[in-house]
Amino acid sequence: MAVAQKMLEYMGKSSWIRKMFEEGARLKQIHGADKVFDFSLGNPNVPPPDAVHDKLRELVHNLSPGMHGYMPNAGYLETRTAVAAQLTLDKGVHLTGEQVIMTCGAAGGLNIIFKALLDPGDEVLTPIPCFVEYGFYADNHGGTLKMVPTYDDFTLDIEALTKAIGPRTKVVLINSPNNPTGQLYSISALTQLSDLLRQKSREYGRTIYLVCDEPYCKIVYDDHQRPPGVAPF
Numbered sequence: 001m002a003v004a005q006k007m008l009e010y011m012g013k014s015s016w017i018r019k020m021f022e023e024g025a026r027l028k029q030i031h032g033a034d035k036v037f038d039f040s041l042g043n044p045n046v047p048p049p050d051a052v053h054d055k056l057r058e059l060v061h062n063l064s065p066g067m068h069g070y071m072p073n074a075g076y077l078e079t080r081t082a083v084a085a086q087l088t089l090d091k092g093v094h095l096t097g098e099q100v101i102m103t104c105g106a107a108g109g110l111n112i113i114f115k116a117l118l119d120p121g122d123e124v125l126t127p128i129p130c131f132v133e134y135g136f137y138a139d140n141h142g143g144t145l146k147m148v149p150t151y152d153d154f155t156l157d158i159e160a161l162t163k164a165i166g167p168r169t170k171v172v173l174i175n176s177p178n179n180p181t182g183q184l185y186s187i188s189a190l191t192q193l194s195d196l197l198r199q200k201s202r203e204y205g206r207t208i209y210l211v212c213d214e215p216y217c218k219i220v221y222d223d224h225q226r227p228p229g230v231a232p233f
Contacts, residue, residue: 015132017041075102090217090226106215110137113211114171118143122170127156131179131213143170154183158192165200165208172197175213177220184224 017040024038059067074080081097088095103109114124120142126134128147135145148164150157161172172193176185197208220226 010136013135017132074100106213107133107137110134110173110211110213111140114138114141114143117170117209119170121168123166123168124171124173125161125164125169126173126175127154127161127178129154129178129180130173131175134173150183154178154181156185156189156193158189158196161193162196162200165196167204169200169204169208170206171209171211173211173213177216179216184220187225 020040021038024036024040028036028038077097079102080100083102084095084097084100087093087100101109101112103112114137118124118138118141122143123146124134124138124143125146125148127150130147138145146164146169148157149160156174165172174185174193177183178185194210197210201208217226
């Protein structure tokens with residue numbers, strides 16, 4: 001079978017997390033699910049609340065005209081408005097439904113952002129360690145992922161980011177709380193990063209975008225402050 005060379009390269013770079021998950025599934029078939037402890041993917045081990053099941057049943061049986069047809073590309077405005085209201089409460093920045101786009105998960109959202117922003121050869125900078133799929137997302141749209149070192153405790157190294165930014169830098173992608181380190185970037189570090197990107201945007205005469213991937217923003221323990229996202233900066 002003639003498979004694209006790029007796909008063969010992707011397969012060679014496939015995630016070890018996924019490989020561990022598949023191996024775990026195989027071992028469960030042999031030894032039983034109660035004897036295999038899978039720490040690979042972040043699959044929930046708690047079922048959804050009953051209210052979620054009830055609402056899904058209600059929607060499935062709703063035969064209103066257009067209920068199960070195509071929707072606007074950005075998603076239903078009613079849903080987007082509800083999301084905007086929640087983000088306004090969480091982030092302290094006023095948003096409207098017109099400023100929200102519904103996507104198929106965070107991966108879908110990041111791919112859309114990169115599709116909209118990247119020209120061939122543009123760079124996406126991200127602190128390391130980072131989520132293993134970021135490189136694929138950038139490459140999908142002609143970009144290159146450039147990994148930037150952090151301090152020993154995995155906090156942002158603003159000096160390293162300063163040195164890494166160049167004329168082809170288009171996006172700085174951060175993930176806080178970070179996967180896989182759990183590091184939570186401080187408001188001070190985010191402020192410094194935002195100031196740096198404004199400075200470099202003026203220097204290179206093109207906007208460098210700060211994109212924040214926040215799937216774990218509500219998983220914050222002890223006395224740590226929940227991250228505000230990038231909107232306030």
